[in-house]
Amino acid sequence: MHLHYFTLSRQSDFLHPLLSGSVITDSYTQRKNEWVIALSRTGQEAGVLQLCCDGQFPYILHLDHSRRGDNSTGVMEELVGWEIAGIGILPGERIIEITFRGREERLLLQFFTARSNFFLIDGAGDVINAFKNARAHIGKGYQLAERRLPDPFEMPPGNFTAVLQSASGDTIGKALKGFQYLSKPLIRELCFRCELAPETPVSALSGAQIALLADTCRVLRAEAETLPPRIYLRNSVPERFAPVLLDHLQGYEAEAFNDINSALRRFCFYMLKHRGVGQKQAQYRAVLERKIQSLQHALSQLQQRRHDPEKRERYQRIGELIISQPHLLEGSAAEIELTDYFDPEMPRIRVAVEPQKNAVENAEIYFQKARRYDDNARQYEQRRADLQGQLRELQPLLETLRESDSPKALEKIEQILKAKHLLGYQAEEAETYRLPYKVYPFKGYDIWVGRSARDNDTLTFKHAGKEDFWLHVQGYSGSHVVIRNPQRRENLPPEVLNHAARLAVSFSAAKHASYVPVIYTKVKYVRKPRKSPPGAVLPSREKTIFA
Known part of the structure; x- marks a missing residue:
């Protein structure tokens, strides 16, 4: 629920006193999808507003400080010098608005998972600039979705009953999706507290059970505004975030925080750092094991085809013998019998020749075969060294994967595999990469x-x-x-x-x-x-x- 309306609403309330009256002194990015806005108040540093539009874990956080690195790039630098008037959430929307003192422009921070983006809007509602895909948005009007579901927390109990009973052919879980703000975790929590199964048909509910659902909705709304936010952990690993109590999460530990900003920072930073570690480990291990097996097979095949150095010596010797006995090529025979003067016993050996060519030309044919053998031998050694070098480079990576689940080590291995074209790019990267x-x-x-x-x-x-x-x-x-x-x-x-x-x-x-x-x-x-x-x-x- 890190992107739930309740969470964003509470975070904007937390940020309002921190940001109001502060002046933007810098605006830059130095990591993918991350935007840092440096702030000051009465000439003193007032921390930074850090935004992220990651497709899975976007966030808005206030941090005490952030150092701009050499690899940073300016973003929406027209904001520098502007004073923030206030920050708040648009009613019913996962969009946070930042306004500026004495200006019509405003920032709209859109937290829509994969479509998260940050827009600078003018007084007429047109986009002046955008954090992502600016060219596609600049000059166009910013439009809010017109579809609005009924609010279960504000409507009278009778209206809640009427809306729910209008979906009498559905299960409770499906019918509750027809209300605004009721996400899957909240629906499961509602059913758990009311001792109802989400698969129960709405038609099977009594009036008392529907009234209990309506009352529990209001309790959850009050909890979202007042209770300490929590991160739910399994085996000490964060898995869920919630601004309310999620009693239906059995087998989880709950870690409570004093403020929503600290809880979001802990959860989002951890999830961005560790997301999919196990899946990536298995994927990269499989890639490396396949490649190493392929290299070992190629090396084995290469060694089976290893060249016999005696062949090179034989070709060279035949060429020299032909030159030393040119009179044997005076006829038209395609084969001649040479005396091998290199052997103490001086045996006779038969070799193929081209009768239309003289002794020097026929000898050159055998010299070329000897040189070709040298070239092949060099290529063999170079190929063998290349295969062995790849194995020496990849085998330690496989050992690292087996022994460590460090995100930093995993990221390094990922970049190596991509650079070697052993790993493709993810869907998010594929559009732009x-x-x-x-x-x-x-x-x-x-x-x-x-x-x-x-x-x-x-x-x-x-x-x-x-x-x-x-x-x-x-x-x-x-x-x-x-x-x-x-x-x-x-x-x-x-x-x-x-x-x-x-x-x-x-x-x-x-x-x-x-x-x-x-x-x-x-x-x-x-x-x-x-x-x-x-x-x-x-x-x-x-x-x-x-x-």
């Missing part, structure tokens, strides 16, 4: 090239590792280029660095120039200046190569 870089493998290294200026920021500051190498053409606009460095090497092979530099030039305004300086450094030495345009960064400890 696309891979912000192209991948160019080269000699066992993955080189990432940003797609656009905004993607450059995402690539460098969200996807690249701190020990990866970062490149950019000097003096020209262009893509950020990142060389992945999971082994945390201090130096890269020159040919890899040069190849990445050529990519940086190819994806820049200098692509037609003949000799271009390219700077490179580690990602940890690249920072984003505050309020700088997309793609603009400040590297340090950089070196220069020419491509």
Whole structure:
């Protein structure tokens, strides 16, 4: 019930004396879906209003302080300097309104789970700005839903009875959904207190039972306004929030709080941090186990196809023997018999030749086979090293998943799996997410090239590792280029660095120039200046190569 009307109403009442008369001094975001509004009163800091429009756990909280980080971005900065006149909830709506002294504009904070959003509205009711999807909303009128259900807490008992009996063909649980504010937890609590099963038909209720339901509704409303809010825990883990007593929750511990703000902060922060931990663990473990099994199978198959080094020596020897005995190719035979001078017993060996070619040309055929064997052997070793490297990287992740349920460790593993394309993006991310870089493998290294200026920021500051190498053409606009460095090497092979530099030039305004300086450094030495345009960064400890 963290998003119930009762909860939001009580929270707005709690916030009103804290916010009224305070002045907005800063407005920014530094985490996904989170908005921080810094406040002051009579020149002194007055804490911050922290808002979140997460699809599952949106919230509005007052915190004592919040430090703005280097990765923050300004949000609705036109609000800076405005004085808050008051805050309250719109009647019957899960929408909190903030008004400003001497201004017609107002903030409407909409808490509709997946459609949660925050709007700046002008005096005519049109959207001036929005926290999410601003382009889709700006200039349009803000419309409230017209459908309004009957209020069970305000109507006389006779009206309650009439509305309930109008759904005589339904069960109690379904009929009570026809009243405003009666969510599933409240319906279950009503039925529990009245000793009725939600599956009971309305037609089976007596007049006394209906009257008891109406009286219990009013008791719940009074509790929502006066009782300490509670978090219900199972095995010390928070699972439910409620501004009323939920006696039907058997087997739960109840933790009461002095104020609604503290309770919401504890519940929402915990749930955002730990939500779906068990499900994610199982999902990521299955992904890793499948990939590790696939790598082990590929390594086993590769070892079965291992090249015999004696074949390379045999091809090389035949080529040299053909050159040493050119007279044997004077005829038109497709096969000749060579004397093997490399063997002390000098046996005769038969080899295939192309009669239209001379001795040197036929020898070159066998030399090419020997060289091809060398190439295949190198590819074999490179492939084997790559498979073993992936196993060395993924197996510790699997052990971490088995031993730890830390959200921080889980988040790190999630990012690694996504970067390796082993894990897809969630539905919420899928609408707005696309891979912000192209991948160019080269000699066992993955080189990432940003797609656009905004993607450059995402690539460098969200996807690249701190020990990866970062490149950019000097003096020209262009893509950020990142060389992945999971082994945390201090130096890269020159040919890899040069190849990445050529990519940086190819994806820049200098692509037609003949000799271009390219700077490179580690990602940890690249920072984003505050309020700088997309793609603009400040590297340090950089070196220069020419491509």
